[in-house]
Amino acid sequence: MKLAIFLKAAVFIIGMSAFLQVYSVQAVLPVLMADLRATEVQAGLAVGATVLGVALMSPFMGMLSDAFGRKIFIVASLLYLSLPTALLAFSADIHQMIALRFLQGLAVPGITVVLIAYIGEEFEAGQVARLMAVYVSGTVLGGFLGRFLLGYLSEWAGWRGAFAVMAALSLACALFVWTQLPKSRRFTAKPDFQTAFATLKSHLHNRYVVSASLLGMCVLCSLVGCFTYINLHLADAPYRMGSSELADIFAVYLIGMVITPLSARLMARFGSVKTIVLAVCLSMAGVLMTLFAPIAAIIAGLVLVSSGVFVTQAATINYISAHVKQGRSLASGLYYMAYYSGGTLGAWLCGLAYAGAAWPGVAAVLLAVQALALLVVLKKMKTV
Template sequence: MRPDARAAAVAIAGLCTFLNLYTPQAILPALADSFAVPLPRTGLTITAPLLAVALVAPFVGTISDRLGRKRLIVAACFGLAVPTLLIAGAGSLDAMVALRFVQGLMLPFIFAVTVAYIGDECPGGSGIRAAGSYAQGTIFGGFAGRFVAGVAADLGGWRMAFVVIGAVTVLAAVAVAALLPRERNFHAVGGGVRGTLRTYREHLTNPRLLATCGVGFGMLFSMVATFTYVNFYLAAPPFGLAPAQLGLVFTVYLLGMVTTSAATRLAVRIGRRRTMAIVVSLASAGLLLTLAPSLPLVIAGLAGLAGGLFVVQALSLGFIAASVPRAKSTAVGLYVTTYYIGGALGGVVPGLLWHLAGWAGVVGLLVPLLAAVLGLALSFWHTAPA
């Protein structure tokens, strides 16, 4: 099969994941009104799937390293549609949170296994480009999920959004099944429990992998914190944005598609560390710009943040494949666990600072965290070539 078909397949797999993961973010105020709950409690709809992913991801790596890649990816894409459609009929916030948790159980079988597939089938520079295609799919999926939810909440209520997203998920599963070639370079990891423990021991003593896990933790913590609490910031005076307008704010995600494409090419030329320095600086500057009391400047700042952090994600995924010699799916599972723990904490930890200092308190937490992310990359990513 042609490389462009494979790139399209991994991009669609990424879209399927993030289309579902962050759907409620644009409609959190609407959910609070619908279920008559405080605004911060609606953040559980974001935290629940992230926690589920973090719990399941290590086991997904072990399963995939034994059974293969494509069959798990396709089955998870179809399985994900079921809880998505059921959410449309949720009668309470607790029921919605439970179904969101079930969604999260499906996601690592797409995310982690697709990245491992790229590591197996796309060596060298092609791996960077394939990871970039996957990242672009996740970016568009993240935008589309939030955008559809925001518009649907204004036009027909938030429940219709999950019906539409469930249908799109089914179509995405069909496309992945048709376009993704079966793996050719996969080698099953044997050895039973002892072999599995030996694999984890190798990964947990790999400083490059552990540093990359730290980068992923900080990246998703920052992204979830920003695009959760900025909704409360923009829904309140002086901005007063409605759900559909909040959904449109997420068009800034599309800049990430442009920056990821350009930055992955740049990383091939100048290396990951230099590229990381550029994009983390962009993200930090964008975050600081959101403090300006002007909606256009806030949007510009969010665009800079998204444009920078999505590149961090693509570079991290590509680096795992370059730094782990075997059992790549298990390595990705460890990365995904720390990545989504970061996302889960990003949905709740900044809440205290939000109550104490508002949006400025959230920004004050995230800027030093991004500096730490850059420090990890500069310290540990020099040992593997781009």
């Protein structure tokens, strides 16, 4: 059965909208530090707060949507996301911004986790694969576009005006999804929280879930730490980049639209664990390259870091799917909880490192976290 173009557009926009706001503030951190008189650590927490909100809600949103429905959660979450985004334009200090960024993060699992459940219920296997590819492409574009737009808009309209435009964009996306995403036809309410909590307890003792979650925590810790504080490094001497130039740097994220499909070939040939080891080593090489002075070397290093992360995430999700047969959606929720908690940890740890030793200090923390990731893979994860 051919998938309607408007359905694909709705799924793509949902993926894009979910990640449009999550990391967008990274492109304007130097400006925010100056205007709101924030420290490096506080600026990092403006990124980490949203990631923390995502982490805390991820395991529970699936259970809530199992009880109450799919489309209503997706649309409501998109609508809600536009509210704290608009209020960011009125932030009086960095503390208000951190709080509003946290509220943004609470909306994201209602979009991502619930959409995956919706697609799995409503479509056949071949259609699911195609729609998931559309969704992943949307998330990659959203991660790039959020930073890109906010960086350029802040130069044209100030960062407050930029947040107002971003809020309007989120609202427009919500209205499009409301009109174009088909209603659930196969959803059956399952408000069985007792069974869900029993499954949760089981997963917390499952070494496959625990090891994959630890790995995910290390992965996003290094990604958020790297892409948050590389902005401060490049805004400082000798580079002196402005917001729009920093926004351009995030074009390296678009490599994910190419790398993610290629990761399937690597897993087919080498297995998930060997693929993860290769990808983590690739990211470590990228971090080392950022220590060189030429901007071309730094950009090449960022390409390697992000590519390694995309491959690692795809292989880790495949690892969970191969080893966890019961309660997969909850297992995925736990993985994403650890994954995004790592992002918050990365924003905080690397903020301390940058305040004490600038970019070389951040690079040292990133390499230590990636070394820990390798240790988890080699000691705790079964080779498949």
